[in-house]
Amino acid sequence: MNAVTPRLTCAFLVSMAAVALGCVQGGGLSHSVVERRRGSRVETYEVAGLGLGAVADGYTFRNARFRFEFDVAFAGVPGYETEDARRRRGVEASEFLNGGYAFVRDIFGIEASKMLRVVIAPTVRGADDDAYTSTSWREIGDEGGMIEGSEESVMHFGREAFENRTALAHEMTHALLAAYRLPAWFSEGIATLVEVDYAESDRTDYADVTIEPIGLDENGRNVIQNWRGHGSDLPDRSSDTYGSAYAIVREIGRRYGPEVYPRFFQDLRATKAHLAGDGPSITVIVRTLSRVADTDVTPFFAEIAFDIPDV
Ligand SMILES: [Zn+2]
Known part of the structure; x- marks a missing residue:
């Protein structure tokens, strides 16, 4: 043959x-979040x-x-x-x-x-x-x-x-x-935002979470940046980490406006930056956000102690 x-x-x-x-089992989470829905778009x-x-x-x-x-x-x-x-x-x-x-x-x-x-x-x-x-x-x-x-x-x-x-x-x-293929802090932050703003989650008290780093690694970097990455010490799942990711995603929307996310994803689809390598790096994310927000977002990421090489 x-x-x-x-x-x-x-x-x-x-x-x-x-x-x-x-x-997602309940277990005594007492507060539901009242602060919801950015604007009244929908x-x-x-x-x-x-x-x-x-x-x-x-x-x-x-x-x-x-x-x-x-x-x-x-x-x-x-x-x-x-x-x-x-x-x-x-x-x-x-x-x-x-x-x-x-x-x-x-x-x-x-x-x-x-x-x-x-x-x-x-x-x-x-x-x-x-x-x-x-x-x-x-x-x-x-x-x-x-x-x-x-x-x-x-x-x-x-x-x-x-x-x-x-x-x-x-x-x-x-x-x-x-x-x-976003990094964990970004995809979990978005998933948690939908949970809170659409599904009205009471999984944790998301009204109280802040962008304050939940921890710093030996280089002074916010540990959430590398969540689920190689060498990350953070647990795969914890309320603190979901809450922090949510706070970061919420804050980006607040600072740069309701169009920042639709424009961000539209920009990725146009540049196809998400297809390369393991997905968009933090440098690509910051550059893209800066481009679509028409302002330099580097100071925000410095404030939350992210390490951003070569922006
Ligand atoms: Zn998730």
Whole structure:
């Protein structure tokens, strides 16, 4: 047999990045945040396409935007035993996620380029209240640049997390952000902002958080800059870290105006800076923010003790 050897003009690799949400179980968080919604740009969120079509197995349901995949183990879980019950759960989540989708689109100017996959199981990583979003993409060349549009995100929810609006909003934001491969402080700050401003999270008292560094490393750098990076001592998930990331993202919006984020993501799409290497570096982020805000944002990042090489 003659083997045909395909001539590859480029090498494809698959990288995995996972972003995770802290456990969302309640536990005595007493304050809800009253300070919300920057300006009044969006008052209500229209819900489109609530109907969910069932795929033949009775566990998979989809509409124009979402595909919900329930684990077959739900056959034995009260409230999820029947196809109708699972569909009702899906419609409920779809309604809320649709509103969150519109919120993210209006505040940050980003949208999904493909259907969003939602996988629900009785437990995830051993807990019914755990949730995370995984993203994979294809890369090209020696430098590891991402192939535009190759990202695939999957949201994973345990049963209790799936019934929790905070978790739904948080994870969907990660799915929408996946293409941009932002550092943890930035993506978690945005996901937490959606949690607080759209889902009205009471996971922690976000009204009290500040941009004051939560710690400095031996070089005097804010430890959050390298959160989940190589050598970071910060826990993967902690209220302090989510709160600090949220405060930074909120403050950038306050200082540079409601258009700063839509323009930031639009600029990335135009320059394709997010496709290079491991995603946008802090230098690229600061340069891009400065360009779209039409002002030098370096002093802000110096104030929060970020280390910014070569701006
Ligand atoms: Zn997260």
